[in-house]
Amino acid sequence: MLLANADIDNSQALTERQKAVLDAALRLLVEEGDHLTMTAVARRASCSKETLYKWFGDRDGLLTATVQWQASKVRVAPVDGKGLDLASLTASLERFASDWLKVISSDTSIALNRVAVGHAGSGKDDLGAVVLENGRFALAKRLKPVLEAGRQAGLLEFSDAETAFRTFFGLVARDVQIRLLLGDRLELTEAAIGGDAARATQQFLALHGAKPGRKASDL
Amino acid sequence: MLLANADIDNSQALTERQKAVLDAALRLLVEEGDHLTMTAVARRASCSKETLYKWFGDRDGLLTATVQWQASKVRVAPVDGKGLDLASLTASLERFASDWLKVISSDTSIALNRVAVGHAGSGKDDLGAVVLENGRFALAKRLKPVLEAGRQAGLLEFSDAETAFRTFFGLVARDVQIRLLLGDRLELTEAAIGGDAARATQQFLALHGAKPGRKASDL
DNA sequence: CGGCAGCCGTACCGTACGTTACGGTTCGGC
DNA sequence: GCCGAACCGTAACGTACGGTACGGCTGCCG
Numbered sequence: 001m002l003l004a005n006a007d008i009d010n011s012q013a014l015t016e017r018q019k020a021v022l023d024a025a026l027r028l029l030v031e032e033g034d035h036l037t038m039t040a041v042a043r044r045a046s047c048s049k050e051t052l053y054k055w056f057g058d059r060d061g062l063l064t065a066t067v068q069w070q071a072s073k074v075r076v077a078p079v080d081g082k083g084l085d086l087a088s089l090t091a092s093l094e095r096f097a098s099d100w101l102k103v104i105s106s107d108t109s110i111a112l113n114r115v116a117v118g119h120a121g122s123g124k125d126d127l128g129a130v131v132l133e134n135g136r137f138a139l140a141k142r143l144k145p146v147l148e149a150g151r152q153a154g155l156l157e158f159s160d161a162e163t164a165f166r167t168f169f170g171l172v173a174r175d176v177q178i179r180l181l182l183g184d185r186l187e188l189t190e191a192a193i194g195g196d197a198a199r200a201t202q203q204f205l206a207l208h209g210a211k212p213g214r215k216a217s218d219l
Numbered sequence: 220m221l222l223a224n225a226d227i228d229n230s231q232a233l234t235e236r237q238k239a240v241l242d243a244a245l246r247l248l249v250e251e252g253d254h255l256t257m258t259a260v261a262r263r264a265s266c267s268k269e270t271l272y273k274w275f276g277d278r279d280g281l282l283t284a285t286v287q288w289q290a291s292k293v294r295v296a297p298v299d300g301k302g303l304d305l306a307s308l309t310a311s312l313e314r315f316a317s318d319w320l321k322v323i324s325s326d327t328s329i330a331l332n333r334v335a336v337g338h339a340g341s342g343k344d345d346l347g348a349v350v351l352e353n354g355r356f357a358l359a360k361r362l363k364p365v366l367e368a369g370r371q372a373g374l375l376e377f378s379d380a381e382t383a384f385r386t387f388f389g390l391v392a393r394d395v396q397i398r399l400l401l402g403d404r405l406e407l408t409e410a411a412i413g414g415d416a417a418r419a420t421q422q423f424l425a426l427h428g429a430k431p432g433r434k435a436s437d438l
Numbered sequence: 439c440g441g442c443a444g445c446c447g448t449a450c451c452g453t454a455c456g457t458t459a460c461g462g463t464t465c466g467g468c
Numbered sequence: 469g470c471c472g473a474a475c476c477g478t479a480a481c482g483t484a485c486g487g488t489a490c491g492g493c494t495g496c497c498g
Contacts, residue, residue: 033340037455048476059456110340113401118337120402121252128402136394167422170393174385175355177397182332183339183347203386203426256485267446278486450489458481
């Protein structure tokens with residue numbers, strides 16, 4: 001992780017026209033992957049290349065802006081931990097699992113992750129950091145309070161929220177993301193996602209659900 | 220793609236010189252990622268570009284051959300399921316987990332997966348399929364017999380070996396691979412890997428270990 | 439010894455694409 | 469109505485790189 005210092009919501013600094021251009025770039029990115037050319041973006045967005053360079057600096061700047069633009073769109077409402085009981089906790093966890101599976105299996109996420117992975121380690125830009133920050137780390141930031149609340153309410157047992165989160169993450173994502181990124185067909189129907197979310201949640205509860213007579217050190 | 224019709228273990232069809240060239244290409248791939256040029260490979264391997272094209276057809280052919288060459292090197296000895304008890308099963312699972320974590324955190328694996336992910340969906344070659352086949356699917360092929368043996372021995376309970384495998388996979392890999400692919404620094408020391416392998420194994424046993432009085436339908 | 443096949447090194451070609459430059463049009467402010 | 473800024477469309481430039489051609493060297497075989 002490097003910077004990501006331009007924290008969040010720089011989406012406000014964008015005019016409507018710029019957003020439209022980035023939307024066009026995003027669509028092209030999903031279709032063509034890292035193959036997209038500045039000419040193609042300009043044509044798709046009905047703008048001149050000169051404008052692209054003025055607004056975004058260079059190709060990497062355009063790519064980064066596009067990724068950040070998409071990231072700014074997926075902010076979801078945080079779950080509140082009021083009146084927590086086992087049923088609502090289970091529902092929350094299933095909701096998180098289901099949402100996450102939907103995200104990582106979407107065309108947009110796959111395309112963005114592919115581009116970011118391809119650019120990682122080149123040192124030219126920080127696409128990987130941006131994607132990570134708005135994906136896996138944002139998820140952790142939203143889920144951990146729920147886990148903590150569950151522990152407070154005596155429903156969950158764990159020593160480290162980060163570790164517990166990563167267990168949940170593993171149970172939900174399993175091999176799905178890497179397979180999709182590598183081009184494996186793997187159609188996730190709505191029903192399959194729901195089933196996986198329920199299974200992952202039950203497994204997580206089996207590992208970290210509070211049970212009288214079990215010591216937390218067993219985890 | 221031109222050739223690559225010779226399915227697997229075409230490693231035997233390679234001369235020593237060709238292997239040396241592919242090793243050079245592999246090292247370059249780790250250093251430069253998808254940025255490597257045919258000229259750079261030729262220079263590193265001290266061969267002519269003409270030879271590269273004669274042997275591998277084109278750039279994609281060279282890349283594919285390089286990935287397959289690396290894959291052919293990581294064949295590991297399968298574990299035998301003789302005289303299985305809980306201790307040896309646990310040891311086997313920990314061994315699998317530890318090996319897998321070492322693989323996915325290695326520079327070579329990261330570089331290869333990055334290239335394969337970058338090429339996936341372009342339709343030009345099948346790097347993604349090759350990596351998947353020699354990574355995640357090869358792992359499943361080797362681990363499933365162990366799981367089945369564990370079930371036969373009354374040590375494990377599960378209805379579907381594939382699902383059980385994916386649970387184990389998730390518990391082991393968690394967010395490690397995607398974070399590494401996206402460029403997150405995440406140094407896994409020998410000790411950390413050992414600890415993670417033990418934790419994942421214990422979690423898996425907690426979910427699927429045979430316990431008198433628990434119905435398999437609970438899983 | 440002559441021929442020839444395989445390969446190295448290098449020069450060369452064509453193209454794709456990032457980047458820049460420029461003429462023409464629209465539009466808000468004076 | 470006039471000016472300048474912003475922007476569109478397109479042409480032009482430079483370069484990097486995939487792919488090819490060729491001359492020279494080495495070693496094997498008859």
